[in-house]
Amino acid sequence: MINSLSILGSTGSIGTQTLDVADKLNLKVSALTASTNIKLLEDQVRKYKPELAVVFDEEKAKELKDNIKDTSTRVLSGMNGLIEAATLENADLVVNSVVGMVGLKPTLAAANAKKDIAFANKETLVTGGKLVCDAVKKNGVKLLPVDSEHSAIFQCLQGMPEKKMLKKLILTASGGPFFGKTTEELKNVKVKEALNHPNWSMGAKITIDSATMMNKGLEIIEARWLFDVQPENIDVVVHRESIIHSLIEYVDNSVIAQLGLPDMRIPIQYAITYPERYESPVGELSLAQIGKMTFFEPDYETFKCLRACKKALSLGGVATAVANGANEEANRLFREGKITFLEIGDLVMGAIDNIDNFEPTCVDDVLKADKLAREYVLSML
Numbered sequence: 001m002i003n004s005l006s007i008l009g010s011t012g013s014i015g016t017q018t019l020d021v022a023d024k025l026n027l028k029v030s031a032l033t034a035s036t037n038i039k040l041l042e043d044q045v046r047k048y049k050p051e052l053a054v055v056f057d058e059e060k061a062k063e064l065k066d067n068i069k070d071t072s073t074r075v076l077s078g079m080n081g082l083i084e085a086a087t088l089e090n091a092d093l094v095v096n097s098v099v100g101m102v103g104l105k106p107t108l109a110a111a112n113a114k115k116d117i118a119f120a121n122k123e124t125l126v127t128g129g130k131l132v133c134d135a136v137k138k139n140g141v142k143l144l145p146v147d148s149e150h151s152a153i154f155q156c157l158q159g160m161p162e163k164k165m166l167k168k169l170i171l172t173a174s175g176g177p178f179f180g181k182t183t184e185e186l187k188n189v190k191v192k193e194a195l196n197h198p199n200w201s202m203g204a205k206i207t208i209d210s211a212t213m214m215n216k217g218l219e220i221i222e223a224r225w226l227f228d229v230q231p232e233n234i235d236v237v238v239h240r241e242s243i244i245h246s247l248i249e250y251v252d253n254s255v256i257a258q259l260g261l262p263d264m265r266i267p268i269q270y271a272i273t274y275p276e277r278y279e280s281p282v283g284e285l286s287l288a289q290i291g292k293m294t295f296f297e298p299d300y301e302t303f304k305c306l307r308a309c310k311k312a313l314s315l316g317g318v319a320t321a322v323a324n325g326a327n328e329e330a331n332r333l334f335r336e337g338k339i340t341f342l343e344i345g346d347l348v349m350g351a352i353d354n355i356d357n358f359e360p361t362c363v364d365d366v367l368k369a370d371k372l373a374r375e376y377v378l379s380m381l
Contacts, residue, residue, distance in 0.1 A: 001025070001272070001273050001276060002027070002092035002093045002116075002272065003028055004027065004028040004029070004030045004091050004092050004093075005022055005027055005028070005029050005091060005093055005094075005095055005272070006029075006030050006031035006052075006085050006086065006088050006091035006093070006094045006115075007019070007029060007031065007032055007033070007095045007097065008031075008033045008082060008085060008086060008094065008095065008096045008097060008098050008121075009034070009035075009095075009096070009097035009098035009099065009103075009120075010033060010034060010041065010044055010097075011035075011040040011041055011044070012097055012099065012203050013203055013206075014095075014097035014120045014146065014264060014268065015095070015097045016040075017264050017268055018095050018097065018118075018272075019044065019048070020265055020281060021265055021269045021272060021280075021281075022272075024269070024278075024279075024280070024281055025269070025272065025273070025278065027272070028048075029048040029050050030050055030051050030088050030091040031051060031052040031053070031054070031084075031085040031088050031091060032044050032045060032048065032050050032052075032053050032085075033053070033055070033056070033081070033082055033085050034054070034055055034056070035055070035056045035057065035098075036055070036056070036060050038055055038060050038061075038063055038064040038067070041053060041055065041064060042064060042067050045064075045068050045071060045073050046068070046071065049071070049073065051073065051074065051088065052073065052074050052076065052081075052084065052085055053068070053073050053074070053075050053076075054075070054082055054084070054085050055075070055077055055081070056077065056079075056081070056082065056102070057077070058077040058078060060077075061075055061076065061077030061078075061081070062077075079102075079106075082102070082105070082106045083105060083106050083109045085106070086106035086107070086109045086113070086115065087110060087112075087113035091115065092116070093115070093116050093118055093272060094106075094110040094115045094116070094117050094118070095117075095118045095120070095268075095271075095272075096110070096117055096118070096119055096121040096124070097120040097121060097146070099123070099203060099205050099206065100123050100205070100328055101123045101124060101126075101127045101128075101324060101325070101328070101366070101370060103121035103123065103124040104123075104124045104127060104128045104132075104363065104366065107121065107124050107132055108128075108131065108363065110141075111135035111136050111139050111141050111143075112135055112139060114139050114140070114141055116141050116143075116144065117136075117141065117142070117143050117144065118144045118146050118268070118271035119144060119146055119226075119271075120147055120268075122147060122215075122218045122219060122222045123218065123328070125221065125225045125226065126218050126221045126222060126320050126323070126324045127320065127324050127366050127369075127370065128321070128363065128366045129221070129222075129224070129225035129320070130360070131360070131362070131363065131366070132225070133225050133228075142274075143226065144271040144274055145226055145267070145271065146264075146267050146268055146271045147219065147267065148245045148246075148262070148264060148267050149171045149172060149219055149223075149245055149246040150222060150223060150226055150246070151245070151258075151266075151267030151270060151271065152172075152244075152245035152246035152247075152257070152258035152267075153223065153226075153227060153247075153248055154226075155258045156246070156248045156256045156257065156258055157227070157248060159256065160248075160250075164251075165250050165251055166229070166233075166248060166249075166250060166251070167233070167249045167250055167251045167253070168229075168233045168234065168235055168249045169233065169234045169235070169246070169248055169249075170234075170235045170236070170237055170246060170247040170248065170249060170255070171219055171220065171223060171234065171236050171237075171246050172236075172237055172238075172239040172244050172245060172246050172247070173213065173216045173237070173238050173298065174197070174198060174210065174239070174240060175198075175238040175240055175296070176198070176212075176213060177194060177196045177197060177198060177210075177211055178193075178211055179198075179296075181302065183301075183302050183342065186302070186341055186342055187340065187341075187342060188340070189341045191208075191334065191335055191337065194207070194208050194211040194341060195207050195208065195211075197210055197211075198240070204335060205328075205331055205332075205335075208331050208334060208335060208344075209305075209327070209331060211341070212303060212305040212327075212331075212341070212344050212345060213303035213305055213306040214306070214308075214309065214327050214344070214345075214348070216236055216306055216309075217305055217307075217308065217309025217310065218309060220234050220236065220309055220310060220313060221312070221313050221320050224313060231310070231313045231314055236298050236306070237295050237296070238295065238296040238297070238298055239293065239294065239295050239296075240296075241290065241292075242262040243259050243260070243261070243262070243285070243290055243293055244257045244258070244259050244293065245257075245258050245259065245260060245267075246258065259285060259287075260282070260285055261282055261283055261285050263282040265280055266280055303345065304342075304345030304346065304348070305327065305344060305345045305348050307349070308323055308345065308348045308349045308352055309323055311349075311352060312352050315352070315357055316357075316359075317357040317358050317359045317360065318357060318358055318359075318365065318366065318369035319352055321360070321366050321369040321370055322351050322352055322355050322357075322369050322370075322372065322373040323348055323351065323373070324373075325351070325369065325370035325371070325372075325373030325374050326347055326348045326350075326351035326352075326373040326374070326377050327344065327347075328374070329347075329373070329377040330343065330347040330348060330377050333377070338381065347376075347377045347380060350376065350380065351372075351376045354376060355369070355372050355373060355376060
């Protein structure tokens, strides 16, 4: 097992739970990073005594540096700081749990520095999947999924003798807070309602993505790259209880599923300890107490973001980066009260339909597509 972690996004939901796992496994933490939450980051620095702390916001980084000047922890800022945290010599494993495509450059840097990566930053694979997978393959490093759905598939695949025996991947979705709602019923929903997820505790951006089902669309794209599976071989089923985290189907139509309580510390720990398993802080699953599990087809008409992601994946090129960039901007605008809930899906689909697609060959191409998508969304206000 590894000895030291570098955690990108340590103050978020995945980051804080990763630190819980690190405590349980008695692992050293070499680097911690945050976007702006320096109060929590300072507490983490004082507890874990990392070599490096990074705050993406430059002014906040200066504030943190002054606050922890009595420690030996170095403080950096911006993308250069994230890249240094991702390539730190003393870290055996980089846990990428930042939100958004800001994680793309640090992921590539970590792979090129021959660091194994525990991966919870789906937007990076959505926008630059081929670039990341090429870097991972070239450097012979592991890309270990942390998202509960992709970890479930990864775990199920451990028993597969040959890839040709795989028929399809089946991602489960909770359906979010608006499961079963019609377009008419969703016209006037408020941010507070969209943030009321039935099963998981997540950050605001990801929780809104779950409400629009954009999160599941991003996971379809991510699964295509993580597991090298064609889009037509990836399905989604709505499973309200979030006990089955995902499934795989073999060519003989037998289906293997991974089950567990809805607690991210299981997939986080498996990514850190793979291929070994250890006791976890998560409770046992009692199917008798669960009682029943339900399954439904996704509503692709009402939840337009899910349909948009499938369309972007079928188009290839930078279409997935466009979908992600448009969503990040629209998601933010909704949280700020500047657009309605349903306009998020309209704007994502509109960006895909109206921005010229092309094949990316470098990070700059991905960033260009992202910029065009955000500009499109803002132009439609």
